Amino acid sequence: xxxxTQPDIHITVSEGASLELRCNYSYGATPYLFWxxxxxxxxxxxxxxxxxxxxxxxxxxxxxxxxxxxxxxFNLRKPSVHWSDAAEYFCAVGRSNFGNEKLTFGTGTRLTIxx
Amino acid sequence: ETGVTQTPRHLVMGMTNxxxxxxxxxxxxNAMYWYKQSAKKPLELMFVYNFKEQTENNSVPSRFSxxxxxSSHLFLHLHTLQPEDSALYLCASSxxxxxxxxxxxxxxxxxxxx
Numbered sequence: 338x339x340x341x342t343q344p345d346i347h348i349t350v351s352e353g354a355s356l357e358l359r360c361n362y363s364y365g366a367t368p369y370l371f372w373x374x375x376x377x378x379x380x381x382x383x384x385x386x387x388x389x390x391x392x393x394x395x396x397x398x399x400x401x402x403x404x405x406x407x408x409x410x411f412n413l414r415k416p417s418v419h420w421s422d423a424a425e426y427f428c429a430v431g432r433s434n435f436g437n438e439k440l441t442f443g444t445g446t447r448l449t450i451x452x
Numbered sequence: 453e454t455g456v457t458q459t460p461r462h463l464v465m466g467m468t469n470x471x472x473x474x475x476x477x478x479x480x481x482n483a484m485y486w487y488k489q490s491a492k493k494p495l496e497l498m499f500v501y502n503f504k505e506q507t508e509n510n511s512v513p514s515r516f517s518x519x520x521x522x523s524s525h526l527f528l529h530l531h532t533l534q535p536e537d538s539a540l541y542l543c544a545s546s547x548x549x550x551x552x553x554x555x556x557x558x559x560x561x562x563x564x565x566x
Contacts, residue, residue, distance in 0.1 A: 341494075371554070373557070378559075378560075378562070379559050379560070380456070380458075380542055380557040380558050380559040380560045381542065381544075381557040382557070383554060383555075383556065386554055427495070439497060439500070439508070440495075440497070440555060441494075442494045442495040443494060444492070444493070444494050445494075
């Protein structure tokens with residue numbers, strides 16, 4: 338069964354500092370990997386996704402993530418965070434089947450930005 | 453992102469009430485999903501509909517009853533809920549005829565069961 342681990346429940350960074358959120362996955366084949374962001378009281382917004390090809394993926398809002406097969410990781414990064422980045426971030430892994438894709442989500446990492 | 457809308461955004465109901473959550477997607481997708489998001493727990497997939505047919509039910513109690521009249525609309529009918537059913541209910545949609553499906557989420561309905 339596929340699974341996702343986000344080891345950091347809560348991270349606090351200063352505005353302007355760099356950010357890295359960790360995600361480790363378990364999956365028996367080539368995974369489809371996603372990062373979503375959820376602002377308070379809102380649904381999930383897709384930040385970026387990896388299916389194949391270049392292992393460094395660019396997303397919206399200046400985020401990027403790198404797929405490392407040897408480490409089963411898909412960490413999210415941003416070089417300089419803004420106060421508006423405060424939110425909860427979810428990593429997810431999906432099956433690479435044709436048809437009914439089922440996403441498995443991690444428990445999320447809450448990001449707090451301090452001035 | 454206004455591709456997936458959900459109503460109402462907030463709902464308070466008693467344990468004996470009957471209510472329905474509505475989801476509508478404007479993306480031309482053919483698959484829709486209900487998720488439950490509780491505090492400190494991963495998102496739980498509840499139901500999946502492909503081309504209006506239910507393809508997945510993750511052991512959800514019968515007090516939750518989904519309905520998908522067409523590929524754009526999805527309902528979740530609620531009856532005799534329990535306080536532990538209080539959560540954020542998220543709807544999502546995707547296009548199921550490609551192997552690079554991505555799910556797009558609505559803003560959710562915050563449900564409180566008294």
